[in-house]
Amino acid sequence: MNATMTPHELRQKIRLGQHSGNTSGYSEGYVQCNLVILPVDWAAEFLQFCQQNPKPCPLIAMGQPGEFDLPGMGVDLDIRTDIPRYRLFKDGSLVDEVEDVSAHWRDDLVVFLLGCSFSFEEALLNDGLDVRNISEGVNVPMFRTNIPCKPAGRFSGNTVVSMRPFLPVDAIRAIQICTRFPSVHGAPIHFGDPSQIGIEDINRTDFGDAVSLKAGETPVFWACGVTPQVALEQAKPPFCITHSPGCMLVTDLPNSRLAVM
Template sequence: MPDSLMPNVPATLFADPREARRAIRAGRHTGWTANVAPGFVQGNLAILPADWAGEFLRYCQLNPKPCPIVGMSEPGDPFLPQLGQDLDIRSDVPSYRVFRDGVPEGDVPDIAHLWRDDLVAFVLGCSFSFEAALLDAGLPLRHIACGTGVPMYLTNVPTAPAGRFHGNLVVSMRPFKPADAVRAVQVTSRFPNVHGAPVHIGLPHLIGIDDIDQPWEGPATEVMADELPVFWACGVTPQAAIRMARPPFAITHTPGHMVVTDIRNAAVAAL
């Protein structure tokens, strides 16, 4: 979409995170969460059996750029009050992805029927959290103007292994004109707990992306002739690691459909 057709201020979906979660829980919002409750932290989700959780925690600790932990549940407890007093991880995500033996078997709107007493939920920082700051800085975000999520790509960049968890980095992409790309680096550097500064700018083939128009996950976003693709570490990286580790059972969010928390972005910004 040409910049001339992009609205200066995209419509906000649910200014309040509690309102957003109620709508998600009731099935009234089942889509992307980009620009939902702007100003509040959103999170990626990974749910694993307790006997796999220790290795996964170590994997996240060794790979803080794509896997910054913002919350973790006790085994069998679906509530994360530190992220939202009413947050029920079984129902408050618009779409979940179910894995068996590392293979995704489908997406479901809630996981109450799949919940078990041994499951541990991890909520990881998401780049949607810094998008309000980018918009406040006057930097256009095409996927929000188009009402979609961001494109995500599996790269050739290895992550640090931890036990059975290993694999390559997944990145999200947003296109910017060169001067805006510099500003985007400055803005997002203030948010290390939600992926922080980009990991790569331009020349996608250098990180193993052969076709920018064919994302690994999410919809394609057009990169104009006067723009650079800017890549951030992405919290979908654990989904690539789950495919490699092949736990007997796991649940994640469907990419682009995030956990909306009550934590303000200002609380995770660097001073």
């Protein structure tokens, strides 16, 4: 990974097919975003779903119908090409994963960018904490839970969480740090016993990769931007595009703009 690569440089590499993996640890200092793209007649209800569920779905930006460049999010940004991998859904079912959605673009599509926990990982690292998915070079572990979201129109479902293990003293510090970043999921929503939130086996992820838990560590869980994909499965829109878990849009927006001091 390359923490010093600028977001524009990384997006160019992605666009040229030179990077197709997860984006955790890349372009330190800049906001990374989850992606949801829906037809315009589903957009208002999804916007309401985000507003009702700001922890898993913190809205960073929303485009106009047909807009794929999202002015203000990045120089020469093209949402159709600048994410490493996309997921295509039809009637709520995942039908394909691709590295470019230009061929699927339509003038009635609306882009939603949601805050991602990869943005606050930088603050954890700067405080000397070990972010296990970065130190082990894998995608962050993500799990479906039994924590319900607030429904909005046709959208409902349970929260997805990401997990990072810490010693208890470091978990407390991580909570303090992440509380300053409500636009990228903020403080964790659970720590300790995974079964209390419906996770039966911490080594069997629903998305991403498993990481090691060392002696004395406890799992810490953050609301995750993959949550909308579960809501999409329930709502079954005729067509939808999302990011593949761990493969984010890296914007030119500094993380510092999102911090609450």
